[in-house]
Amino acid sequence: MVDVRGVHKSYGPTQVLRGVDLRVRAGEVTVVLGPSGSGKSTLLRSINHLEKVNRGWISIDGELIGYRRSGGKLYELKEKDILRQRTHIGFVFQNFNLFPHLTVIENIIEAPVSVLRRPRREAVRAAERLLARVGLADKADAHPRQLSGGQQQRVAIARALALEPKVLLFDEPTSALDPELVGEVLDVIQDLARTGTTMIIVTHEIGFAREVADTVVFMDGGVVLEQGPPDAVLDQPRHERTRAFLSKVL
Amino acid sequence: MELTTGTATPLPATAHADPPDASATPKVVPARHPARWIAALAVLVVVAQFAHGLVTNPVWEWNVFSQYVLSQTIVHAVGVTLELTVCAQMAGFLLGTVLAFMRLSRSPVLRTVAWAYVWVFRSIPMIVQLVFWFNLGALYRQLGLGIPFGPVFWSFATNGLVGSIGAALIGLSLHQAAYAAEVVRSGLLAVDHGQLEAAAALGIPRARQIRRIVLPQAMRAILPTAGNEIIGLLKGTSVVYVMAIGELFYQVQVVYGRTGQVIPLLMVATAWYVLLTSALSIVQHYVERRFARGADRTPPPTPAQRVRRLVRDVRQTALTTGDGK
Structure with a gap:
């Protein structure tokens, strides 16, 4: 469903992504872990073309994101x-x-x-259902x-859901929250996971990753170091870097 | 005039409190500020002297003032001043907004042209520019529509086109546009970049991102400076007297040139300018309030609410002190 192949991205001389490959199947929850500066957020932002990649490509349901392929070249699409x-x-930001x-x-409608030209009445009714779903x-x-902050982030999730997206991307959704507010946001995400929403979540909440993830991806230095089911990656990491990172955050 | 200014340094209020009694909660006595009272009194004396002078000094000639302040000539001149202000400001803001977006665009050509425009028009004094436009006919004999550097399909002489009012409007508008461009740009820059990202992530079309998400938030930063600009222009229109346009300042000059009653007629102009800027300030307050929606958890009270609250508070204090007796 979401297919990331050989993605490179650099800001001037700094290489942020150095050949990232990632595949996410429909209905799956993928949690991306890794130290700051490992390129997690950049990868996520590349998936909806908030960042333009320098090499490689990303597709969703077989449709290239941001480009059109023609004769071995990728042409950037019009903004429209x-x-x-x-x-x-759907994209959920760290700062809502x-x-x-x-x-x-x-905000929600x-x-x-x-964009979708829904009648206002209908959009409001749908928005009210979404608000009920996130408890607001x-x-x-x-x-x-x-x-x-926790309520704002739940509204932001409802706003992202209002377009009925194929995939939801979360960029550190709880990092800007007070500790006692983290739980209410994670509960909403967990509820979405149970109903089979495809999600890619960048987070530092290891315990949460263990609970909701179908796949855990560990990134460092702009590449995916390892990926697999939570037990495998979190309990028996194969890479020294993964082990070092987990020993620090757990 | 005799001036008495109180610059006494505030004295620390000396209070020798008894050691606190553990059994009773001690009453709090606020600090006294005698120096503040003395300073206030001194300032009030100066103000009173000035007010007294306004009323009694025969130079003000209040009877001449009242004779002219609502006269047809003056009221009509106020109309011209308002017309110049409104037209030049609207044109200025329209062009200024375009320039602001040009300066923030990704095209280096648009950016440079907009920058150069602001640079040029901020560098030329308004009065110099006005005289330039007044002499437009000497600069360009004809203006026409056609292919650039190619054939012209339709043209007209500039002499008849730009009268003195037209020249004044063009000059004022172009001048205002340069400042308005910076005012609008500062507002656009004040909006958090995350807002545009969120709108883009939701797939909202570019034009709507600007209109619905960015501009309403930019208005908060734009309005106070825009208010300054409008008030500045209202008074700035007085420089077009050099082109013999019958606006307020020109008209009072004409009258006192004839009658020699300089001071009362300057007061007529002053009174009108103060009245108009006051009205603009009030409008500005309410417009700002409207665009502050969502910025504060509780909106600030309107002046009317403030007055009501003050009356209530005063009444309550009166009641409680009454009880104390």
Whole structure:
């Protein structure tokens, strides 16, 4: 389903991704672990073309993201087409990035109404269902700044779900939260995992990775060092680097 | 005039409190500020002197002031001033917004042209520019539509096209646009980059990202400076008197040139400028409030609410002190 092949990315002289390969099957939860600077976030941002890769390609359901292949070359797509592709890819940011001047419900219906051309009434009803699902049915008319960090992140998840994406990407969804608020966000993600949502999650929560992941991916220095079921990667890591990292965070 | 300014240094209030009694909770006595009272009194005396002078000094000639302040000539001139302000400001902001987006665009050509525009028009004094536009006919005899550097399909003479009002409007608008470009750009830069990323990740079309997500948030940073610009322009329109346009300042000059009553007529102009800027300030307050939605957990009270609250507080203190007697 999500297919990442030989992706390279550099910012000037700094190589952030140096040939990343990753495959994610539909309905699977993949957790990406690794030290800061290992390229986890860049990989995630490349998947919905917020970052342009220098080499390699990424496809979802066989459709190349951000490019069109023709005669052995990749041509970058027009922004309009990239925006259309992104509606299939939900993205949840570390800092939520809710729109502060819009209410919770307006945040959620913005994309369905303006991109998918859903009638407003219908979008509002769908948004209300999503809010109930993340446990915030009573916050529809609040502004984001009136909510706690955990509540804001749950709204951000509902906003990403409103486009009914094929895959949901989480970029350290709990890193900006107070410790006591982490649980409520992880609960929502776990609930999504149970209902078979395809997800790629970059996180530092090892315990959470063990619980929800079908596959754990360990990245370091811009490459995938190892991947496999949680027990294998977390309990019997084959690489020295993985062992060193896990001994520090566990 | 006699000036009495109180610059006494505040004295520390000396209080020799008894050692706290463990059995009773001690009453709190706020610190006294005698120096503050003296300073306030001194300032009030100066203000009173000035007010007294305004009323009693015959030079102000208040009867002449009241004779002219609502006269048809002056009211009409105020209309011209307003017209110049509104038209030049709208054109200025439109062009300025375009320039701001050009400066933030990824195209180096657009960026450079916008930068150069701001550089040029901020460098030329308004009055110099106005005279330039007034003499447009000497600079370009004809303007036409056609293929650049190629044939012209339609053309007209500039002499008839740009009258003095037209020249003033062009000059003011172009000048305002340079400043407005910077004001709008500062607003756009103040919006967190994550907002655009989130909008892009949701697939929201580019134009809507700007209109719906970025601009409403940029307005918070734009409005205070934009208010400055508009008020600055309202007063700045007075420089077009050099082109003999019948706006407020030109018109009072015409009148006092005839009658010699300089001071009261300058007061007429002053009164109108103060009135108009006050009105603009009030409008600005409410517009800012509207764009502050979602920025604070609780919106600040309106002036009307503030007054009501003050009255309530005063009444309550009066009641409680009344009880104390």
